[in-house]
Amino acid sequence: MNFPHDGRYFGFDGAALALDTPVPAAAAPRSRREVIELERRGGGRMPPSIRATALVFEDPRSRALEQRIRLFAASEASVLIVGQTGTGKELVARHVHACSPRASGPFVAINCAALPEALADAELFGHEKGAFTGAVDARAGYFESAQGGTLFLDEIGDLSLSMQVKLLRVLQERSVVRLGARTPRQLDVRIVAATNVDLERAVAAGRFREDLFFRLNVARLEVMPLASRPGDIDPLVDHFLALYAQRGGRPVPKLSVAARARLHRYGWPGNIRELENTIHHAVLLAQGDTIEAEELMLAGVSLSDGRGGESDRLEAALEQLLDEAVEAEVAEEGVFERVNHTLVMLAMQRTRGNQVHAAKLLGISRNTLRTQLTRFGYLPARGER
Template identity: 50%
Template structure:
């Protein structure tokens, strides 16, 4: 299967913010939706774990829109204190608060005519959520200390690494804002759930950083490729890029070996099963075989229920760790736990 590689140049961007590489079928399945929605002015919500490339997707959407020659402004909502973020987003007039010696436009005005990317929008305090909703509805912003609104023509792209629907249910995020932001949702899977992207991305970063370090022909050894492919990459693409960059700097020759990657070996990550535990697993297999022979009703559902309950208990009822233990997404686990009555609505 050939890789889908989409490149776009924007000055002063990081390496990962200039290139898409979609090789895994689950990644490629998202591409048509990105292509269809990019030319529109629809508000977009990008979801995914930290390091999955949310800003990359936002920049690509901007580049494929009619606003490509206008500003793209990226703001991390979690980078500012609650007292500063309103001024940062909406601007302020001179004297609006202590230290406001001059009037200043906010990020919405800075992005006027273009695209504003609000990363980690789930970190916005609720007082700001109300004001953001009004800006989206009225398409105008009022600076702190001002009386007259400023008209806006801004496309908003938001991103989050938290489950906003769960935040709505918990009363931490406004439901009306949730629906206003999520006209189109682009879910980015973690790297461990799209494994066919791992090695193409690694080779891409090898080419970039190998050339920068004066070793354009550097490559991964077969053992190093095996380690890279099977590592779970909790930091996703960002972690992969950093590991490859470091390896190109410390590898003495033209080939990167496992020891240059700084990753735990596969053997150290595989659980060691004792003889007694092996006997236990054999017992489980024997039990399943016996249940099948007896025609036990709904056997698969009952085994899945048992696995989820045991994992949930073993992880201290932590939904993220339960999902990781079972190799599924947190949303899948959350839905199952709710249906099983293990967590509240």
């Protein structure tokens, strides 16, 4: 893995994502398994504890999202990115910018939820010298700073109604008037907004302007929760394992089969950021070269309460079965048949031969169970009855 970084841009294997300066012209194509990483720097835009810092397009749903990103990036349409906290909305916004004709221009990000109401006008639209107490110099706002590039308005759903009116006017007129000035300044800026708020409901409740919603909701990108795109979990896990092992100056540990299985079963309410924290914690605690399921810190799951233990033991038993089958090379009965046979017999024993109860225990229909029993020779075939 090679993450070029000189303070101006960052990327994976030469595929740079713009921050505030031009991207190098010769950017190598990026495969879907390669991880897009957010530069870890203090900007006050969002607490780092909830920000997703890496994104990958490996799962089929993520591949579909990447395709939409590329289609939308080629246009000048405003983009609205929706998704839960920690899913990587800012990284999606940066990817839109990097894939667009504006990639050589600036990418400016602002967290609308963190804008103080009293300073919002000056921050967004800029001000002239003497416009207010403390304005000792003229200063461009975020809109002007993004000239020729992309302005990312994060948490747009938290913007006050009064600021929504002003933002709508700027978007309609494509110009901005600094505080203390009268002359509008023309803008050449693409708007990408993001929110974890249901804006349709906010419009219905009167908390968000309908006209602004329609202005922003031209090209919509929905970033699915991590649990809905399980194909992204393993590449992200491997990325974070390597990242935090490198930072700790130690060899990259492996995850046991049971540990990976637990990560895939977990619901990830905190999405990518929670996955990162979990892997970071596990790397810090790891004593050997393998991280076990018990070393994973998952919200709402105690390491000693036994939840998940039965499933982990089952995973280990199945792993041993597969290892034995590989060593034997040729088996009279395949592993799948052996497990299926054993499950059916155990269910019948547990229910004392009651087919209805055994089928319910296995989560299958009675007819399916009878088919299995016939196949294993415990019931006569139809022609033999």
